[in-house]
Amino acid sequence: MTVWAPAVAAVGVGAALVTGTWAVATLDTAVAGVVAGRGLHLRRAALAPLRRAALLAGRHPVTTERPDAPAWVVAGPLLLALAGAALSALPLAEGLAVADVPDGLVLYGAAMALVMVAVFLHGWAPNSVFPLIGAYRFVAQALSYQIALFLVLLGAALPAGSLGLGAIVEAQSELWNVIRQPLGLPLFLVAGTALSFWGPLALPDGEDLAGGTAAESSGRELLVWRTARAAVLVATAAVAAACFLGGWLGPVLPGPVWMVAKTLALLVILVVPAHVVPRVRIERFVSFGWTILLPLSLVDVFAAGVVALRTST
Amino acid sequence: MITDVLSWGLAALSLWSAWRVFRTDSMMRAAYLLLASFAAVGALLVLLSAEFLGLVLVLMMAGEMTIMVVFMVMFMMNPAGLNPMTMVHQHRAAVAAGIVSFAGLALVGVAGDFPDRPAADEVTTTSALGFELLGDSMLIFQSAGVTLLATMIGAVALTSRGGRFGDAHAGSDAPALAPEATASPAPATDAVEEGAHAAHEHDRHGAEGEAG
Amino acid sequence: MNLEALLVTAAGLFGIGVYGALSQQSFVMIMMGVELMINAAILAGVALWAESAAGAPEGQMLVIVAMTVMAVEMAVGFALVVAVFRVRKADITEKLRRLRG
Numbered sequence: 001m002t003v004w005a006p007a008v009a010a011v012g013v014g015a016a017l018v019t020g021t022w023a024v025a026t027l028d029t030a031v032a033g034v035v036a037g038r039g040l041h042l043r044r045a046a047l048a049p050l051r052r053a054a055l056l057a058g059r060h061p062v063t064t065e066r067p068d069a070p071a072w073v074v075a076g077p078l079l080l081a082l083a084g085a086a087l088s089a090l091p092l093a094e095g096l097a098v099a100d101v102p103d104g105l106v107l108y109g110a111a112m113a114l115v116m117v118a119v120f121l122h123g124w125a126p127n128s129v130f131p132l133i134g135a136y137r138f139v140a141q142a143l144s145y146q147i148a149l150f151l152v153l154l155g156a157a158l159p160a161g162s163l164g165l166g167a168i169v170e171a172q173s174e175l176w177n178v179i180r181q182p183l184g185l186p187l188f189l190v191a192g193t194a195l196s197f198w199g200p201l202a203l204p205d206g207e208d209l210a211g212g213t214a215a216e217s218s219g220r221e222l223l224v225w226r227t228a229r230a231a232v233l234v235a236t237a238a239v240a241a242a243c244f245l246g247g248w249l250g251p252v253l254p255g256p257v258w259m260v261a262k263t264l265a266l267l268v269i270l271v272v273p274a275h276v277v278p279r280v281r282i283e284r285f286v287s288f289g290w291t292i293l294l295p296l297s298l299v300d301v302f303a304a305g306v307v308a309l310r311t312s313t
Numbered sequence: 314m315i316t317d318v319l320s321w322g323l324a325a326l327s328l329w330s331a332w333r334v335f336r337t338d339s340m341m342r343a344a345y346l347l348l349a350s351f352a353a354v355g356a357l358l359v360l361l362s363a364e365f366l367g368l369v370l371v372l373m374m375a376g377e378m379t380i381m382v383v384f385m386v387m388f389m390m391n392p393a394g395l396n397p398m399t400m401v402h403q404h405r406a407a408v409a410a411g412i413v414s415f416a417g418l419a420l421v422g423v424a425g426d427f428p429d430r431p432a433a434d435e436v437t438t439t440s441a442l443g444f445e446l447l448g449d450s451m452l453i454f455q456s457a458g459v460t461l462l463a464t465m466i467g468a469v470a471l472t473s474r475g476g477r478f479g480d481a482h483a484g485s486d487a488p489a490l491a492p493e494a495t496a497s498p499a500p501a502t503d504a505v506e507e508g509a510h511a512a513h514e515h516d517r518h519g520a521e522g523e524a525g
Numbered sequence: 526m527n528l529e530a531l532l533v534t535a536a537g538l539f540g541i542g543v544y545g546a547l548s549q550q551s552f553v554m555i556m557m558g559v560e561l562m563i564n565a566a567i568l569a570g571v572a573l574w575a576e577s578a579a580g581a582p583e584g585q586m587l588v589i590v591a592m593t594v595m596a597v598e599m600a601v602g603f604a605l606v607v608a609v610f611r612v613r614k615a616d617i618t619e620k621l622r623r624l625r626g
Contacts (some may be wrong), residue, residue: 347593407548415540422532432580445582
């Protein structure tokens, strides 16, 4: 089993990306229907994304004048690859990870820092105004949440004494981090929403910019971009489930089932605000990120450090 | 065997993209080619079993190169390279200096007598680094922290709008009324660029004033 | 890769960085040359750490100092670029002519 573990885990990551992005699209459609008063039709909501994907894949792509073609081609697949890289450090069950490196958190951090590069490439490439504004907005947004995101994850790593995601999950076998560090999960969800620019923080792709970085995208390229965005959301939810909700730990069911269940629960929590909370203005989010999110994450890391020191010595 | 091929490929990629940084017309691509060079070096570091350093290098450089792109679009005439132009000075001297420095360092690298003490494969670098940072090298670590704080304060002080003796623009040169005969391209576009730069500056100040 | 190949690669990156820092007119491109030089130093440092220093953690400390230097240089460099542009309206080195001999 241990020899085949990375290959099985790689298949698992691929399956997670495919089904996870489909689940995000289903939840999005379903919640939109509920909020609009049309009731919860899960079967209809599950088939609608497939229909939309087929339509987008068949559409003729439209291009702009003198775009930066290599950047445009690279941006979507790069974002998808980064979500896959973030998931590859994550153990789906005990010992079942593509590469459970001892620096799993730093790998996740590096992948999420490169998300900024991918979104900027996507906004710069079409040589058009609104995508460029969307790209700049994401740079401002990304710089504001990045430090808070990494500090909160460090707080979750302190009880484990290791930066590896497998070790972090195993350190939660008595008590989940969401109870030990009450500030951790809410802060991570806010920073994670900003990272995957979803919902109230969908600033680079917002409707006020006529679609933002995706304003000039069409056809297959738009399908890949939207899938990649959903994949980053899935990676965020999966890492939050591992670092704060105990990953594969759970009483009766096998490990991967718990992992999937916790990720789905977090995905619901991440997708619902998109239809309930209005989009935040970029200036307000930047001030919020630096003046509230960052100090709170410092408090979280200090508290986690004090608790780790007292319980270890 | 695979890691050997991979490391040769990464070294070649980092050298090629570093060379392309100064050869490409598009400034945005120059910044991201530099990021590619850094990412290749970071991957090389991971292969050399310094994973923490390699991943931290990639993490830092992703943010830094994006900031560099923002500055390029702010300050350069031709950020997308749509009008190809070459702006170099003392080109032959620079090439000579580059070749001389490469030759000197490569000579030291090849002919130097370095001890052969390879790192053990199972060395747990991150925890050893952590103990080193907060143990023997605590002074260096804290000095680096204070240096970064001083850098932050210095950067804010250098670029603040209200200077020590009044407005930051007091005492600055007004643009010349007649175009200067400089080495840069056509004076007409130069004056237009200065006007555009000044307009961008005021726009940025306006946005900052509104938000801040 | 053995130590000599890594050091030659680092020397190549340093040479390209020197060429860039000396030949470019724009401030931002000069800074990219300096970044390449520090990149070369980091690669050489880790190569020597992995092959000649038996993985001693002081080597990694040196590389972390080099990364800090990179961050500091970029921050102060860009602040100076902005300040020089505001005062002298110069975005390339050719426009700074007051101290020219």
